[in-house]
Amino acid sequence: MDSSDFEAAFALPFARETSFDTVAVGILVTLASFTTPLAGVLLVGYVVRLVRAGAGGATALPTFDDVFDMVVEGGRLSAVIVAVQLPALALVAIVLTASDAPFAVATAVSDPRMLQYLDGSVFTVLGFAIAGIAALGGTYLGVAATVAFAAEGSVVASIPLIRSLASDTSFASVASAAAFVVFGGRLLGFLGGAIPLVGIVFTACVSFLTLVAAAALLGRGVGCSEIETQIDQQPAFSGVESV
Numbered sequence: 125m126d127s128s129d130f131e132a133a134f135a136l137p138f139a140r141e142t143s144f145d146t147v148a149v150g151i152l153v154t155l156a157s158f159t160t161p162l163a164g165v166l167l168v169g170y171v172v173r174l175v176r177a178g179a180g181g182a183t184a185l186p187t188f189d190d191v192f193d194m195v196v197e198g199g200r201l202s203a204v205i206v207a208v209q210l211p212a213l214a215l216v217a218i219v220l221t222a223s224d225a226p227f228a229v230a231t232a233v234s235d236p237r238m239l240q241y242l243d244g245s246v247f248t249v250l251g252f253a254i255a256g257i258a259a260l261g262g263t264y265l266g267v268a269a270t271v272a273f274a275a276e277g278s279v280v281a282s283i284p285l286i287r288s289l290a291s292d293t294s295f296a297s298v299a300s301a302a303a304f305v306v307f308g309g310r311l312l313g314f315l316g317g318a319i320p321l322v323g324i325v326f327t328a329c330v331s332f333l334t335l336v337a338a339a340a341l342l343g344r345g346v347g348c349s350e351i352e353t354q355i356d357q358q359p360a361f362s363g364v365e366s367v
Contacts, residue, residue, distance in 0.1 A: 130301075133178065133340040137333055141184035147332075149188045154335070155328035166191065168205075169198025171339045175274035178343025185336065201273050205266040212258035219251035265290055267299045270339075271346050289346070298345030302338040309334025 137147050150170070156163035173186040173194070188194070268289040272282035289295045309330055316326040 129341060129344040132181075133305075133337045133344060134333075136177075136182070136185055136340050137336050139184050143185070143187065146185045146187050150185070150332045150336070151325075151328050153188070154332040155325070158324075158328070162195070165198040165202055166195055167198065167335065168202050169194035169196070171270060171335065172197050172201060172274045174336055174339035175271055175343040178340035179274070179346065181344070182340075197273075197277075200279055201270060204269045204273070204279055208265040208269065209259065209262040212255050212262050215251060215255035215258055219248055219255065222247060222251075263303075264296075264299060267302065267342070268295065271295075271342055274343070295346060298342060301345065302342050305338045305341060306334055309337075 136142065137150075153163050153166055153170070157167050170186070170188065177186050265286065268286045269282065271289060272285035273279065275285060276282040313327040313330040313334070316330060317323045319326060
């Protein structure tokens with residue numbers, strides 16, 4: 125993966141071959157995902173298409189056609205992503221239970237203000253530290269699962285590839301690059317979200333463009349690596365490169 129992959133990933137929404145309607149629909153779906161879980165599932169399904177498009181060297185955004193199939197794929201991948209985060213969620217639940225925190229805290233565990241309701245015991249600090257590490261590990265496995273599912277099209281068939289990707293150092297660098305893009309986009313979206321009236325629309329635009337860039341970068345990075353030699357000498361993206 126080199127600078128050309130970054131350029132291609134970021135330029136994909138603005139390519140001449142990309143339909144304006146696709147970008148508009150993507151932004152609207154992203155906006156809807158802020159309040160509607162189904163739209164979020166649809167976006168996850170679109171991420172699968174973006175990874176495939178990136179691996180295949182696409183020069184335009186994939187369209188939002190075959191929405192039902194996209195929702196089905198998004199639902200399967202979403203279930204896997206939630207599953208790999210269960211250890212972290214379980215640790216957080218244990219810490220909250222042991223701290224006798226109000227129930228309201230459990231509904232806002234990502235809010236830093238919740239810390240005022242918790243004691244400062246070693247157990248609490250250590251518990252949240254371990255939960256944080258588990259969450260990072262789950263996120264990394266979720267990224268590997270996204271790439272593997274895009275390649276195989278099946279949760280069961282993607283398990284060997286997930287293991288191979290997760291243990292490969294070259295994939296770690298690709299995943300880190302995509303995470304950096306997501307972090308930058310969320311920071312920009314957070315800052316722009318404070319703009320009166322148009323803030324939410326700005327955030328939706330930035331979120332969608334960030335999603336496109338990160339997913340396409342994953343596809344391009346893994347598609348161009350030598351990682352395919354690790355699974356029985358079969359191309360990891362054999363089902364993707366023809367897309």
